[in-house]
Amino acid sequence: MTSSVLSKWTCLLLAAAMTTAVASPAAAGKDDDTLNIAWEASIPTLDFYFLSIDEGYSVAQSVCDALVFRDPATQEIKPLLASAWEWSAPKQLDMTLRSDVKFHDGESFDADDVVYTLKWASDPATGVSGQYMVDWIAGVEKLGPDRIRITTKDDNKAVLDQLAAGVPIYPEHYHGKVGTEGFSRQPICSGPYKVESAEAGSSITLVRNEDYFEGSPKGKPAVGKVVIRSVQDANTRIAELMTGKIDWIYQLTADQAEKMKSLPGIRIEQVLGTRIAYLMFNPVNPPENSPVKDPKVRQAIAHAIDRDSLVNHLVRGVSVRLDTFCQPVMTGCIDKVFDYPYDVEAARKLLAEAGYAEGFDLDIFAYRDRHVTEALIGDLQKVGIRANLNYMQYSSLDENWKQGRLPIAHQTWAGHGLMDAGNHLSSHYLAPDSITTDERIKDLVREGNAGATQEARDEAYGKALALLAEGAYWVPLYIVTDSFAMSDQLTFAPSTDGIVRFYTAQWN
Known part of the structure; x- marks a missing residue:
């Protein structure tokens, strides 16, 4: 952790200590039966x-x-x-x-x-x-x-x-x-x-x-009441929880969750959810002359990412490495299809074969977990890819992706509560903004969706996933640890599917 981050934490801890006697976390929320929450996301429409x-x-x-x-x-x-x-x-x-x-x-x-x-x-x-x-x-x-x-x-x-x-x-x-x-x-x-x-x-x-x-x-x-605010700065969300202005936050980093465990009046809960993290390429509709159109470049990037180090030393929590393109607990998700071990020399060789022996400049886009994207950029630099981070709200990232302005994005996906791999595969490979034109993959997803038995569905999805790995359309990274911090006066069971069900919350 950098000294600047440490100093911010020191200030937050001191502020919490000074205000403990005045306002314990979430006291106001319970007193007026109002659950105050804050998250980073901005919701532009309620249709x-x-x-x-x-x-x-x-x-x-x-x-x-x-x-x-x-x-x-x-x-x-x-x-x-x-x-x-x-x-x-x-x-x-x-x-x-x-x-x-x-x-x-x-x-x-x-x-x-x-x-x-x-x-x-x-x-x-x-x-x-x-x-x-x-x-x-x-x-x-x-x-x-x-x-x-x-x-x-x-x-x-x-x-x-x-x-x-x-x-x-x-x-x-x-x-x-x-x-x-x-x-x-x-x-x-x-x-x-x-x-x-x-x-x-x-x-x-x-x-x-x-x-x-x-x-x-x-x-x-x-x-009785739930007040939701968009607060994009993580340190501000944490400070407001510590001082009792809000009652619940989520999407904590491992460092944040670890430090908050010792704070009085706050409870930390962590679960291994359905959300997966990955790098996704746009070889179908990328910016003009983008290197990611070349499968060798995508394969090189896959070899360049040290996924084990990412999980064990940065992400931590209860996260595990991901080796497929869906959450393995989902019906129809076949595991262990992605076999691109961390290998800097193999990555450099593939880049040279693709005509990029000296590397290239690349814009990488993300909407959450900035610290993870920055680590990915560090890995890419080791093989000569000079990546520049563009960080934005998801709505902007999604729109730019569909317009063909993004060559590669660090994304996550929780499935919106859908526990079937067919939904996940359909959303990415049968949608108008599909990241592949390989009709074999699309036909296999359709075959799996219509399979008469689960065995038939598994076989079709397994073949589709193998082709996705062969073309390196994604780099699966890890299954996300969902970390929640809340007032200890609140009972709010953490969800594993990315959906926050406010109606299940209650005061202690």
């Missing part, structure tokens, strides 16, 4: 179909309900807005809906809302961010006031996963009238919390939905 970050999905899970719910503890799919369902034909899902649900404005939920939402979201002209969540929908029809039928384009085995994770149901009478712009200013859904106020990209205030229906697997919230 949740146009968000692709976990923080957006987290707010959506608390404000909106979907047709079904995946229990994060058991991974079981449970009824939510739909009380029952059956496959009436191979590509035909019939669902019975609850009749006791009301939206936040008091209007009743029924089949018209489901038909409207799914037709609107799955229309390519709508342009939702998570296309792979809805592009399997061929049609939706109303069978009665509380019954609907969804027709799929193929025999998709992950339909219920997708409906649970990223398909909130909107009220037709409201969203159909105000559109995305109006909905983003004042969302109305049926979830356990209502949006009381929001400032785009800055803050969101949620209040408990006192009329939330009985029997929801989410349960009724114990905390």
